[in-house]
Amino acid sequence: xxxxxRIVVTLSLxxxxxxxxxxxxxxQTPKYGGHLNLMQREDLPQGFAVHETSTIAxxxxxxxxxxNLVVFDQTKRxxxxxxxxxxxxxxxxxxxxxxxxxxxxxxxxxWHDGQPFSSKDVKFTFDMLREAPDAPxxxxxxxxxxxxxxxxxxxxxxxxxxxxxxxxxxxxxxVMLASGYTPIYAAHVNPASxxxxxxxxxxxxxxxxxxxEFVDYVKNPDYFMKxxxxxxxxxxxxxxxxxxxxxxxxxxxLDVSFPGETTKTAAxxxxxxxxxxxxxxxxxxxxxxxxxxxxxxxxxxxxxxxAVSYAIDRRAxxxxxxxxxxxxxxxxxxxxxxVWGLLEKDLLSLPGYGKPQDMKxxxxxxxxxxxxxxxxxLRVEMSTRAIAMYVDLASFVxxxxxxxxxxxxxxxxxxxxxxxxxxxxxxxxxxNLTGLGVDEPDANFNENYACGSPRNxxxxxxxxxxxxxxxxxxxxxxxxRMQLVSTLQKKVEADAARPVLDWRLDYFTMWxxxxxxxxxxNIYNFGRMADVWRDK
Amino acid sequence: xxxxxxxRLGVGALTLFGMSIVIFGMLRLxxxxxxxxxxxxxxxxxxxxxxxIEKELGLDRPVTVQYxxxxxxxxxxxxxxxxxxxLPAWEIIRPLIPVxxxxxxxxxxxxxxxxxxxxxxxxVRQDTTLDYALRVFSLAGLSMPSFWLGMVxxxxxxxxxGWIPPVTYVSPSENLPLHMVQFALPAxxxxxxxxxxxxxxxxxxxxxxxxxxxIRTARAKGQSGRVVIWRHALQNAILPVVTVIGIEFAxxxxxxxxxxxxxxxxxxxxxxxxxxxxxxxxxxxxxVMFIAIVVILSNLIVDMLYGFxxxxxxxxx
Numbered sequence: 102x103x104x105x106x107r108i109v110v111t112l113s114l115x116x117x118x119x120x121x122x123x124x125x126x127x128x129q130t131p132k133y134g135g136h137l138n139l140m141q142r143e144d145l146p147q148g149f150a151v152h153e154t155s156t157i158a159x160x161x162x163x164x165x166x167x168x169n170l171v172v173f174d175q176t177k178r179x180x181x182x183x184x185x186x187x188x189x190x191x192x193x194x195x196x197x198x199x200x201x202x203x204x205x206x207x208x209x210x211x212w213h214d215g216q217p218f219s220s221k222d223v224k225f226t227f228d229m230l231r232e233a234p235d236a237p238x239x240x241x242x243x244x245x246x247x248x249x250x251x252x253x254x255x256x257x258x259x260x261x262x263x264x265x266x267x268x269x270x271x272x273x274x275x276v277m278l279a280s281g282y283t284p285i286y287a288a289h290v291n292p293a294s295x296x297x298x299x300x301x302x303x304x305x306x307x308x309x310x311x312x313x314e315f316v317d318y319v320k321n322p323d324y325f326m327k328x329x330x331x332x333x334x335x336x337x338x339x340x341x342x343x344x345x346x347x348x349x350x351x352x353x354x355l356d357v358s359f360p361g362e363t364t365k366t367a368a369x370x371x372x373x374x375x376x377x378x379x380x381x382x383x384x385x386x387x388x389x390x391x392x393x394x395x396x397x398x399x400x401x402x403x404x405x406x407x408a409v410s411y412a413i414d415r416r417a418x419x420x421x422x423x424x425x426x427x428x429x430x431x432x433x434x435x436x437x438x439x440v441w442g443l444l445e446k447d448l449l450s451l452p453g454y455g456k457p458q459d460m461k462x463x464x465x466x467x468x469x470x471x472x473x474x475x476x477x478x479l480r481v482e483m484s485t486r487a488i489a490m491y492v493d494l495a496s497f498v499x500x501x502x503x504x505x506x507x508x509x510x511x512x513x514x515x516x517x518x519x520x521x522x523x524x525x526x527x528x529x530x531x532x533n534l535t536g537l538g539v540d541e542p543d544a545n546f547n548e549n550y551a552c553g554s555p556r557n558x559x560x561x562x563x564x565x566x567x568x569x570x571x572x573x574x575x576x577x578x579x580x581x582r583m584q585l586v587s588t589l590q591k592k593v594e595a596d597a598a599r600p601v602l603d604w605r606l607d608y609f610t611m612w613x614x615x616x617x618x619x620x621x622x623n624i625y626n627f628g629r630m631a632d633v634w635r636d637k
Numbered sequence: 638x639x640x641x642x643x644x645r646l647g648v649g650a651l652t653l654f655g656m657s658i659v660i661f662g663m664l665r666l667x668x669x670x671x672x673x674x675x676x677x678x679x680x681x682x683x684x685x686x687x688x689x690i691e692k693e694l695g696l697d698r699p700v701t702v703q704y705x706x707x708x709x710x711x712x713x714x715x716x717x718x719x720x721x722x723x724l725p726a727w728e729i730i731r732p733l734i735p736v737x738x739x740x741x742x743x744x745x746x747x748x749x750x751x752x753x754x755x756x757x758x759x760x761v762r763q764d765t766t767l768d769y770a771l772r773v774f775s776l777a778g779l780s781m782p783s784f785w786l787g788m789v790x791x792x793x794x795x796x797x798x799g800w801i802p803p804v805t806y807v808s809p810s811e812n813l814p815l816h817m818v819q820f821a822l823p824a825x826x827x828x829x830x831x832x833x834x835x836x837x838x839x840x841x842x843x844x845x846x847x848x849x850x851x852i853r854t855a856r857a858k859g860q861s862g863r864v865v866i867w868r869h870a871l872q873n874a875i876l877p878v879v880t881v882i883g884i885e886f887a888x889x890x891x892x893x894x895x896x897x898x899x900x901x902x903x904x905x906x907x908x909x910x911x912x913x914x915x916x917x918x919x920x921x922x923x924x925v926m927f928i929a930i931v932v933i934l935s936n937l938i939v940d941m942l943y944g945f946x947x948x949x950x951x952x953x954x
Contacts, residue, residue: 313908520673
């Protein structure tokens, strides 16, 4: 009797415990005030000139200063078209069968210097980005010009309306406008001045940028979203040394880590040291890949390129180099971290994703057809940036290639030389990292696989791929577009255009009192900080 | 004396002239320039845009013209503009100098405060257990790179106390105690290594002097051991130590790179490395010239000190 009563009591307690665990915590009321210190891996390479860079070191600390027309909902993790919300645009609509994109802008929005925001600023920004013949300003470096190649004109019929006229339908354009790389610049400010300061419409005003030390922001009292931001101030603290960055986070001198900073191993160590830290595994939209020069021997031979792709065991790479902190995927971020990722069955059919011994055998067979055997190995030079994360990747790839009779020697290239070398095609094969500014095939394929693109380092050029890029771009039926993108991904992997090896994960870390900061599956698109508050 | 100083300053000026050519030439010999780095942040290269930026920064002009321009700017008190930050170089360099000077001075104080007394004790107690222990202590200091020691200090502090010194610079006017805490640990890490060197020089120099006849005479005259060591022996043994101190100070001005990085201090050395990586020529050239000036001046000061410390040393004859 007593025993059964004990069982009942135990079960009741267990039920209560389960109930408590599964019941969602009541939404907390945000508190106003306070300050946050955020980690910054290096000084801002070109200040706040987001349109002149492609680096998280610029985009992340610039996010609080700016606004886009639309943005991915900063309170949600997934970056999908359903999660788009208006920022400077109050409403938008596609017209003329997706050939015109019309934005109705918010009224009473002010720049940080007090000037009113209007459709002129939007037109100014996008005319500058697409290098329109009559653009009033020019960027000295314009890395995302290709994103807007389908925009025929940007019109501002009145102060609160902007119309993007497209050459052909392009549903993906809206998603590209939500990237952290697409803020609106002020028309009355010289774009060059963003290299030294920031005039935006965002929730925080830049107060001070002490070079090499920190960027300070204060709350924008005139922010158009009533009741935001919650915090009074922000500081992005520049710490170059990784060990010091981690120690500062652990010691509470930093409240939030840097996107893409925390590896799985580092996260485990941090959690062990400070169990209270909040660690959120998310996608980064950054992949490890191999660039193979298709214009120079020996890799002008497609069979040899394919052999390279077959030879590299993706899962072993994830285990050995990332200790499990990455996921396999093709040229678009894999699901659930991305929208367009291939299905598992499709992925398994691609070179390098099957059973390692079968894949290596296939690589050896292809090489043997070109007369390359263990007795007559292929000797090549593997180039990579002289940065630890690149060198680790290259070393792994070299070891994999060695197993199929490709003997690669490592050539470390300094950052100053890496992109000129890659763009000019002065390499045979290279280990590379590529980040996607947004999970949108138009941006990715035009940048990295289109004929003649300066970022298509492999100089791969396929008429079929170009047609597919165009076709998927204007496809209005989402299912059909998904199929086309899937075909495109399989095609570029089957051609070993730029074999993708894995997609890195981030274990975004912050202290539990930081509320409302939701890391997204793309490091470049979150961090506006308007909804973030401090529960302390 | 005045003639000697004038001569030394003249030689110093010639050295600086030579240095300017070396710095200027070496920087241009390094592959890549700021334009490559700017494009690296964009992830691509466009030849026509590249040429436009080169022109904007004046990098398309002949190297000799660029050199003459730089020298002319120095003489007119204008150090040029940072390519990276698009700001006057002096505006960027100025706040870095006090941080490095203070850190170097504090490190030197630590090293002298530790090194000289321990060197004396080690020499006086030659071949005793204490001597061996101090020699091991100094050898450990020489063997441990200061950046490694710095990192161990930081990791130890965070592991045991969940605390590390501030990672953003705290000025003395803002909060003096916190400022001192911030500088104390890097100064200890760097000072320990330097103290090891000073201790070993002090010990060997003192041992040599203590074998001199005049020391025996002083002892024979009944002077106490303390007076013999501190007044007679050390005064004569200190010259090589002063030389080392001067060299160490000059070395510290440019050699604190990793310590400044580990402790996240906004000093000259850390910024210099960053500027080199960015090929920010105006910043690199002027910072290296600053370091060269410090080296020349500290050597001159050390040589001047010889005259005060040892009456036998006379200048200008």
